[in-house]
Amino acid sequence: MTVLHTVNKSPFEKDSLDTCIAHALDGSTVLLIEDGVYAATRGTVVEPRVRDAMQRMNFYVLANDCKARGLGEDTLIDGIGRVDYGGFVDLVTGHDSVQSWL
Amino acid sequence: MKIGLLVNEGPYQHQAADTAFQFAQAAIEKGHEVFRVFFYHDGVNNGTRLATPPQDDRHIQRRWTALAEAHGVDLVVCVAAAQRRGICDPDEAKRNGKDADNIAPGFRISGLGQLVEAAIECDRLVTFGD
Numbered sequence: 001m002t003v004l005h006t007v008n009k010s011p012f013e014k015d016s017l018d019t020c021i022a023h024a025l026d027g028s029t030v031l032l033i034e035d036g037v038y039a040a041t042r043g044t045v046v047e048p049r050v051r052d053a054m055q056r057m058n059f060y061v062l063a064n065d066c067k068a069r070g071l072g073e074d075t076l077i078d079g080i081g082r083v084d085y086g087g088f089v090d091l092v093t094g095h096d097s098v099q100s101w102l
Numbered sequence: 103m104k105i106g107l108l109v110n111e112g113p114y115q116h117q118a119a120d121t122a123f124q125f126a127q128a129a130i131e132k133g134h135e136v137f138r139v140f141f142y143h144d145g146v147n148n149g150t151r152l153a154t155p156p157q158d159d160r161h162i163q164r165r166w167t168a169l170a171e172a173h174g175v176d177l178v179v180c181v182a183a184a185q186r187r188g189i190c191d192p193d194e195a196k197r198n199g200k201d202a203d204n205i206a207p208g209f210r211i212s213g214l215g216q217l218v219e220a221a222i223e224c225d226r227l228v229t230f231g232d
Contacts (some may be wrong), residue, residue: 006228008118028193034117064118064124092226093103093134100229102110 002027004095009095012019012047020101021049031083031091033062037069043075047057047077054079062088106220110231112144113162114155119148122230124166130173137224138164138176140217141209143154145231146189149179151206163206166208170208177209178216 005024009016017039020030026046030053032040039046040061050059050086065073083091092098107126111118126136141148154162170177179189185198191211195203205211221227 008121008230033121062121085124086132088125089105089129089132089134092105092129092228098226098228100231102229102231 001097002029002089002095004028004098005030006098006100007036007039008100009030010035010038012038012044016101017032017046018049018054020073020099023073024053025092025097026058029058029060029091029095031060031088032065032080033088034065037061037065037071039060040066040080041071042077051076060087060091090101103225104135106137106224106227107139107232108217108220108227108229109139109141109145109148110143110229112147113153113184114189115144116232118230118232119162120160122228123162123169123229125228126169126175130169130175131196132191136169136173136175138178138216139213140180140220141183142180142214142217143231144182144187146179146184146187149184149189149209150204152204167206167208176210178204179209179211179227180217181211181213184211 003022007017007020011017060083062084107122113119139156169175190203191205192203
């Protein structure tokens with residue numbers, strides 16, 4: 001069973017991402033949305049944790065929320081996928097269930 | 103696919119009400135059925151028809167109503183959460199002795215059973231909140 005995890009909080013504000021990573025099984029997908037997209041930026045204290053999690057999970061950001069925060073593609077950690085709302089829908093339907101970490 | 107949404111955050115609070123709407127719209131555009139949007143906790147504030155945001159701002163409540171009218175999306179507000187926050191339809195207003203109601207068109211007030219039903223009926227249930 002594949003699970004899509006969504007995280008909508010900044011890792012500098014809440015520990016939703018850490019909680020998500022601690023619970024998510026290998027092969028899961030993590031979609032960063034809203035303030036959660038800050039976790040995808042390069043050069044932060046969070047980056048090593050995200051890179052580590054990327055060894056066993058797929059990471060995506062909602063591109064619309066990156067754009068809204070001035071985070072260009074060049075600011076993101078390599079290997080993180082970018083989706084729009086349609087891509088968000090595809091991720092939801094492409095996994096067996098969705099878990100939102102708020 | 104049949105998709106259900108749970109919205110736990112009020113409009114103009116953070117971003118969940120916006121994300122949920124954009125997601126619902128994208129799902130419909132892709133040919134999926136948005137079976138129901140269940141508004142819970144502060145999310146019930148999405149269902150008032152008395153909000154007047156600035157004219158150049160998005161009108162979150164009216165946007166939901168338009169989605170319901172265009173695509174038959176069932177917008178359900180949790181009754182207990184609604185009572186706490188002063189969201190009521192004509193029946194609820196009468197039952198609780200209020201002098202007015204404020205439910206927006208396209209929304210209806212019901213119970214948590216509607217959320218459980220959405221979880222059972224839908225292929226996917228996606229939660230948006232704070």
